[in-house]
Amino acid sequence: MCGAPAQTPTLPPHVDITKETVIYGTVSLGDAPVPAAYVRLLDGTGEFTAEVVTSATGDYRFFAAPGEWTLSVLHKDGSVRKAVVALEPGLIEVPLTIS
Amino acid sequence: MSRADVLVPADWAEENLNSPGVVFVEVDEDTSAYDGGHIAGAVKLDWKTELQDSVIRDFVSKDKFEALLSAKGISNDDTVVLYGGNNNWFAAYAYWYFKLYGHDSVKLLDGGRKKWELDGRELSKDEVSRPATDYKAKDQDLSIRAFRDETIAAIGNKNLIDVRSPDEFSGKLLAPAHLPQEQSQRGGHIPTALNVPWSKAANEDGTFKSDDDLRKLYVDEAGLDTAKDTIAYCRIGERSSHTWFALHELLGEQNVKNYDGSWTEYGSLVGVPIEKGV
Numbered sequence: 520m521c522g523a524p525a526q527t528p529t530l531p532p533h534v535d536i537t538k539e540t541v542i543y544g545t546v547s548l549g550d551a552p553v554p555a556a557y558v559r560l561l562d563g564t565g566e567f568t569a570e571v572v573t574s575a576t577g578d579y580r581f582f583a584a585p586g587e588w589t590l591s592v593l594h595k596d597g598s599v600r601k602a603v604v605a606l607e608p609g610l611i612e613v614p615l616t617i618s
Numbered sequence: 619m620s621r622a623d624v625l626v627p628a629d630w631a632e633e634n635l636n637s638p639g640v641v642f643v644e645v646d647e648d649t650s651a652y653d654g655g656h657i658a659g660a661v662k663l664d665w666k667t668e669l670q671d672s673v674i675r676d677f678v679s680k681d682k683f684e685a686l687l688s689a690k691g692i693s694n695d696d697t698v699v700l701y702g703g704n705n706n707w708f709a710a711y712a713y714w715y716f717k718l719y720g721h722d723s724v725k726l727l728d729g730g731r732k733k734w735e736l737d738g739r740e741l742s743k744d745e746v747s748r749p750a751t752d753y754k755a756k757d758q759d760l761s762i763r764a765f766r767d768e769t770i771a772a773i774g775n776k777n778l779i780d781v782r783s784p785d786e787f788s789g790k791l792l793a794p795a796h797l798p799q800e801q802s803q804r805g806g807h808i809p810t811a812l813n814v815p816w817s818k819a820a821n822e823d824g825t826f827k828s829d830d831d832l833r834k835l836y837v838d839e840a841g842l843d844t845a846k847d848t849i850a851y852c853r854i855g856e857r858s859s860h861t862w863f864a865l866h867e868l869l870g871e872q873n874v875k876n877y878d879g880s881w882t883e884y885g886s887l888v889g890v891p892i893e894k895g896v
Contacts, residue, residue, distance in 0.1 A: 534798050557732055560795050567817035568783045569795035570704060572648070581795045584785065593822065595738045 534582075540605045543580040544613040545573075546592055552577025553617060556594040563587040579615075592617055624867040625728050625826065626699060628737055634699075635659055641696045641748070645669075645712040646703040646731070647856070655741030657701065657734065661690050661748060665708045665856075669715060675883075680755045683719050687755075691748020694722070701727035701734070705817070705824040711859040713867075714876055718763060720756025726863065732824040762866070764849045764875035766883060769808065770890055777848040778811035779840075781861045782881065786853070787813040789894040792885075793853060801853070802885030806892040808851070813896070814840045816857040819864040832864055844871065851877040851884070 530541065546556045558579040560568045563586055573579050581588075588603045590613060597617035605611055626634075634640050635658055642660035644652045652662040663669060668686055671678055678686065692698060698716060702709035709730055716724045727734070735741070764772075772778055785791040789805030807813065818835055819827055827835070836842040848865060850858040855878030866874040877884075884890065 531798065539798065555735060557736075562783065562785060564784070566784055567815060568785060568791075569797075571796045572651070572703060575654075582793070582798050583795045584790050593736060595736050 530580075536609055538608055540583045540585055540608045540611065541580060542583050542588065542590070542603055542605065542611045542613055543578070544615060545577040546579060546594070546615045546617060547577055548594075548596055548617050553594055553596070556592050556617065558615070559591040559593075561589040561591060565589065590615060621829065621868055624725055624863070626725050627728050628733055628739065631657070631699060631701075631727050631734075632739060639696055640699060641692050642699045642701065642727075643690075643692070643712070644702055644731070645700060645708045647708050648703060651703050651731065653743075655743055656746075658740065658742040658744065659746055660701075661692070661746050663690070663712060665711065669712065677715065677718070677758075680719065680757065683755045684753050687753035688751045691751055692753060693751040694754060697723040697725065699725050699727055701730045703731045705732060705820050705860070706730035707816075707856045707860055710863045711856040714762065714859040714862055718758050720759060728826060729821075729824040736823055761873075762862070762875055764851075764877040766877075766879055766887070768875075769849055769851065769877045769879070769884065772847075772849050773808060773891065774810050775846075777842050777846050778808050779836075779842070779848060779850045779858075779861060780807045780811040780813050781816040781850055781852045781857050782807075782813075783815050783817075784813060784896065786881070787811075788896050802882050804885045804892055806885070806894040807881075808884060809891050809893045811851075811893075812840045812842065814842075814861070816852065816860045819861060826864060826868060829868060832869055836865065836869070847873040847875070849875045849877050851880040853881045854878070855880045 546553045554575045556573040559570045560581045562568050571579050585605050591600045599617045642657050644656050644660045645663045649664045700709040700712050780787050787807045792805050850861045852858040858876050862876040865871045
């Protein structure tokens, strides 16, 4: 089913990172993690692909594919955008700091 | 029908939290979101356990829907204001569902939970309890629901709108990118489908774009033929509910159906045609 998996720092056990391109990280403001931030994944053309809300510990995660992506964060206290290049499947950590 | 009949802004919602006959209902993709804070007085609907049959891949029966809404304290005369996360994906799904079972007055909170939170409006963790009612549903209105065979027959004959992201449409991804890539057996899209991602109908804060912008998007840019019937689909029918809402409820297009079987059904059928690429 299509229920959003919990945005946890650890991956669900069935995920095969030799096949999945996992873009993940923490949204923070200063040194503090930001829960309830809206993180968007945009494709190489800037088109919306997916959105998640950060967990209580500020974590987010996407299961994308190799390619060029942009992460865009909205929160009532700030925002940030960051480009990501994923060359192959695997884990790609991208910390995001809003201001 | 006008936009004001089906959509309420956050200011209106805040002013009507305690209005008699108005019931706020939260439906989230992440079904735990409500428990972390919800609009004061809102009741929760769980799309996975309460709006879906636990055995058959289908909606709950009319009898079960009646029992569900009765237990939630929703009456036939109430105005139901739906909202939820992920830009109202599942709130739009629930809106379509309520219409399917013939509820008269139902509206979406424009922007849903996202706009509410970005505005810094208050959320409550108080438990909500409403007196039980005796809700009576109507038979499903199948003029707004498409099934597999009708969708296959629509290839080349009706407007088919695939509202998934371009990478799902092309077959590069099998699911939205916030979900592990699993489910359907094949990637791609239904031949002759237009790709108009649901997200193009919404602003960044989750509110719907203006009627003029929506008409330009679907008709002028995507090439929707308004003389033909339309079927929208996505992966399981929630994002296409959002597009169905934009086309049928906001723009007033007639004969628009949501194919809730969507790609998890179509992409696993034996022998049906599939196209890949853009």
